[in-house]
Amino acid sequence: MTAKSSFGREPGSVGEGLARRGISRRDFMKYCSGVTAMLNLPLSMASTVADSIAKARRQSVIWLSFQECTGCTEAITRSHSPTLENLIFDLISLDYHHTLQAASADAAEHAREQAMKDNDGKYLLIVDGSIPMGNPGYSTIAGISNYDMLVESAKGCAAIVAVGTCATYGGIPKADPNPTGAVSVAEIIKNKPIINVPGCPPIPVVMTGVLVHFLTFGKIPELDALGRPKIFYGETIHDRCYRRPFYDQGKFAKSFDDEAARKGWCLFELGCKGPVTYNACATTKWNDGTSFPIQSGHGCIGCSEPNFWDAGGFYKALSMPANPLSMAKKAAVAGVVISTAMLYANRGKKAAAKAAHETTTLADLEK
Numbered sequence: 001m002t003a004k005s006s007f008g009r010e011p012g013s014v015g016e017g018l019a020r021r022g023i024s025r026r027d028f029m030k031y032c033s034g035v036t037a038m039l040n041l042p043l044s045m046a047s048t049v050a051d052s053i054a055k056a057r058r059q060s061v062i063w064l065s066f067q068e069c070t071g072c073t074e075a076i077t078r079s080h081s082p083t084l085e086n087l088i089f090d091l092i093s094l095d096y097h098h099t100l101q102a103a104s105a106d107a108a109e110h111a112r113e114q115a116m117k118d119n120d121g122k123y124l125l126i127v128d129g130s131i132p133m134g135n136p137g138y139s140t141i142a143g144i145s146n147y148d149m150l151v152e153s154a155k156g157c158a159a160i161v162a163v164g165t166c167a168t169y170g171g172i173p174k175a176d177p178n179p180t181g182a183v184s185v186a187e188i189i190k191n192k193p194i195i196n197v198p199g200c201p202p203i204p205v206v207m208t209g210v211l212v213h214f215l216t217f218g219k220i221p222e223l224d225a226l227g228r229p230k231i232f233y234g235e236t237i238h239d240r241c242y243r244r245p246f247y248d249q250g251k252f253a254k255s256f257d258d259e260a261a262r263k264g265w266c267l268f269e270l271g272c273k274g275p276v277t278y279n280a281c282a283t284t285k286w287n288d289g290t291s292f293p294i295q296s297g298h299g300c301i302g303c304s305e306p307n308f309w310d311a312g313g314f315y316k317a318l319s320m321p322a323n324p325l326s327m328a329k330k331a332a333v334a335g336v337v338i339s340t341a342m343l344y345a346n347r348g349k350k351a352a353a354k355a356a357h358e359t360t361t362l363a364d365l366e367k
Contacts, residue, residue, distance in 0.1 A: 014091055014215075015054035028054075034081050035212055040231050052216045053091070059215050060115055060123040062153055063097040066146040067139050067173045067182055068129030071201040072164040073099050079204035080288040082212065091215055095123070098141070109142050116156050124214060125157035125192075127185050130166040130173045134181030150188060159193045159220055160185060163207055165303055168196040168227070175309040186227065195220050196227035200303035203284050206232045226306070228278065237300050238274035240282035243267065256297065271315040272299030279304040 032050040036043060065073070077084050082091065094100065095115035096108070103111050115123060127150065132138035136145035144152075154160060162185040165171040173182035186194050195214075197207055210229055213221050221229040238244065246252070246266040253261035253270055261267075268275070274282075277300050281292040294300055299315075302308040 014058055031082065031086075035209075035216070039209060039213055039216075049216055053212075059092045059211070060119040061092045061094050061096075061126060061211075062112055062115055062123055062157070063094065063100075063126040063128070064141075064146075064149060064153060065098050066127065066129030066131055066150070066167075067180065068164060068166050068171075070099060072128040072207070073097075075199075075201035075204045076163075076207050077204075078287060079208045081205050082208055084208075092124075092211065095119075105142070112153070116153065120156040122158050123156065124159060124161065124211070125153055126161045126163055127167045128162075128164045130170045130180075130182035130184060131188060132173070132180035133183055134179070138180045147188065150185065154189050154192055157192060159195065159214065160189060161195045161197060161207075161210060161214075162186065162227075163197045163202055165198045165200045165308065168198040169306040171200065172309050174307075193220050194227055195223065195229060197232075198226075198228065198304040199279065200308075202304070203232075203280060203286060205284055206280060224278070228304075232280045232284070233278040233304070235278065236275055237277050237279055237282050237294070241274055241294060242282065243294060261297065267294060267299040269317050270299050271301075271313065271317055273302030273305075273308075273311075273314075273318065274300040275318060277302040277305055 029046065029050055032053065033043065033046045035053075036046045036049050039049075041049070093115075096112040098108075101108060101111065129139075129146075131146045131150060133147065136147065139146045141149055162168045166173060166182075167185050170178075170182045170184045170187075173180055174184075186196070195210055197210055199206070206229075209232065210221065213229070213231075221231055224230050224233055226233075238247070241247075243264060243266045246264070247268060251260065251265045252268055253265045255261065256270065266272070272294065274294065281300070282294070285292045285295070301314045302311060305311070
């Protein structure tokens with residue numbers, strides 16, 4: 001069966017674009033099966049996902065970058081499911097992006113304005129970077145302040161995706177003493193649905209996964225209390241960490257170069273913020289599922305939580321184990337010793353958490 005006879009042929013649809021590029025139905029179904037698994041849906045829904053994507057119109061996307069380091073853009077270029085190329089050429093119409101667009105100067109701003117006009121009420125607005133409120137001149141684009149561009153661009157959008165901790169919470173620019181008066185997107189825009197995708201930077205396939213979810217179902221995913229998609233931010237890194245069995249046994253590395261660290265023991269006493277950090281790092285990982293910071297030998301720094309930069313030293317242990325805490329300065333104290341009494345006190349909580357995560361074997365720990 002050829003691509004042309006099996007995909008939807010509606011003008012401007014994703015299916016038409018796939019057929020034009022000669023992508024086979026079989027390859028498309030393989031891709032949709034991967035997307036279905038990534039979204040934590042039953043594999044039986046792969047056909048439904050495929051039909052939804054094929055019939056959908058290519059989603060107009062406007063991406064604004066404000067006070068940021070381009071790390072979020074760098075990260076999304078490393079997405080493998082879908083790749084950035086698949087995303088741009090097959091699934092969405094990236095109509096404005098400072099770093100990736102070919103147009104510049106007046107032509108670039110015209111492209112943004114035209115996309116807003118042609119897709120009024122339907123385009124998806126992506127924002128990375130915080131917005132400086134102290135002085136409009138701290139960050140401008142084409143002579144337009146970040147605040148004015150955000151408010152203008154948000155008026156006609158269907159939804160906003162705030163990518164990166166700077167856009168979701170203010171991030172490093174907002175860190176004390178916050179010299180630019182940086183604020184998050186949600187502190188300015190109150191009348192549009194906002195999906196927060198925090199991380200410094202976020203996991204690439206989490207960013208693309210949110211876009212594919214919106215394209216497939218035409219609505220935002222279920223969100224937690226901080227506006228994050230539960231499918232990616234529903235559990236702490238600690239709950240899914242492959243070093244969790246060592247934590248349960250009270251086996252902790254005391255320094256990054258001791259024998260315990262070489263054996264892959266828990267990094268809790270070295271400041272790992274996994275117990276209070278909600279993200280998919282331990283399961284989705286980075287670079288095509290190759291690794292994540294803890295697997296590379298460094299503790300989690302809690303970058304997907306609010307105010308992580310001001311939450312205490314990265315190498316100071318949390319005051320309590322296992323129980324997710326609020327990220328605040330009081331949550332980190334120096335020189336904590338995990339006593340037997342504390343471990344017993346948390347046995348019930350640990351048992352419940354253990355029941356919620358996958359079994360990890362010694363073979364897994366040695367990988």
